[in-house]
Amino acid sequence: MSKPTPKTRGRKPPRGSFVTFEGTEGAGKSTLIAAFADLLRSRGRETVTTREPGGSSVAEKIRAVILNEPMHPWTEAFLYEAARAEHLNQTIRPALERGAIVLCDRFTDSTLAYQGAARGLDWNTLRRLNDIATDGLKPKLTVFVDIDPGRGLRDAKDPNRFEAEGVAFQTKVRKGFLRAMREEPKRFVKVTARSGTPETMAAELLGKIGRRIGVEAKTGAKR
Ligand code: TYD
Numbered sequence: 038m039s040k041p042t043p044k045t046r047g048r049k050p051p052r053g054s055f056v057t058f059e060g061t062e063g064a065g066k067s068t069l070i071a072a073f074a075d076l077l078r079s080r081g082r083e084t085v086t087t088r089e090p091g092g093s094s095v096a097e098k099i100r101a102v103i104l105n106e107p108m109h110p111w112t113e114a115f116l117y118e119a120a121r122a123e124h125l126n127q128t129i130r131p132a133l134e135r136g137a138i139v140l141c142d143r144f145t146d147s148t149l150a151y152q153g154a155a156r157g158l159d160w161n162t163l164r165r166l167n168d169i170a171t172d173g174l175k176p177k178l179t180v181f182v183d184i185d186p187g188r189g190l191r192d193a194k195d196p197n198r199f200e201a202e203g204v205a206f207q208t209k210v211r212k213g214f215l216r217a218m219r220e221e222p223k224r225f226v227k228v229t230a231r232s233g234t235p236e237t238m239a240a241e242l243l244g245k246i247g248r249r250i251g252v253e254a255k256t257g258a259k260r
Pocket residue numbers: 061062063089090104117142143144145147148149151152197199200
């Protein structure tokens with residue numbers, strides 16, 4: 038972490054827009070993020086794409102541990118949160134302070150869905166941990182890319198240990214995302230996975246959320 042910031046809560050929110058993408062395995066989040074980033078850049082907006090776990094040097098090291106070795110569910114939860122604190126301070130917050138749009142592949146809702154709904158850890162404790170790791174910084178918007186869990190898993194090549202848990206696990210994960218959506222409906226936008234090409238889906242998404250992130254859907258760039 039760059040500097041310890043014990044008293045940052047209540048700090049002015051940074052200027053940029055923070056958008057996260059969530060979903061079960063095989064929803065095509067990363068392709069949609071890449072196409073959406075191209076579209077935003079073509080409108081003249083600095084756009085940073087990043088992912089969790091990872092997105093900074095230390096967090097990528099933590100990622101290699103989490104994804105490859107079995108461990109106690111709380112160890113897993115704390116490692117995700119540790120990676121998140123680092124990622125937020127090293128990558129996300131600086132980009133938002135420059136005024137960039139940050140598109141992040143997975144964030145706090147994945148902890149609720151995977152460690153909470155699927156692994157069975159206490160949902161509200163995880164919410165508190167998320168809040169501590171992010172210092173209260175929340176995404177402006179979260180795009181939930183919904184797919185039938187069976188369909189998503191069929192296409193997973195070289196499955197990581199979460200994908201290897203199968204459809205029952207992914208179904209619990211999906212329920213977790215739906216619960217998170219119900220709890221904060223204003224933050225979420227739901228899109229149907231693979232409902233078009235990445236480019237048409239990106240254009241549709243811009244139509245849905247452009248105004249909220251300060252970008253006109255049709256022409257020109259707006260701040
Ligand atoms: P990754 O290979 O990046 O999968 P995907 O392309 O589906 O995002 O692996 C990330 C895995 O980590 C994924 O299976 C979801 C899981 N995860 C959690 O369990 N908790 C979390 O907080 C996060 C961010 C991810």
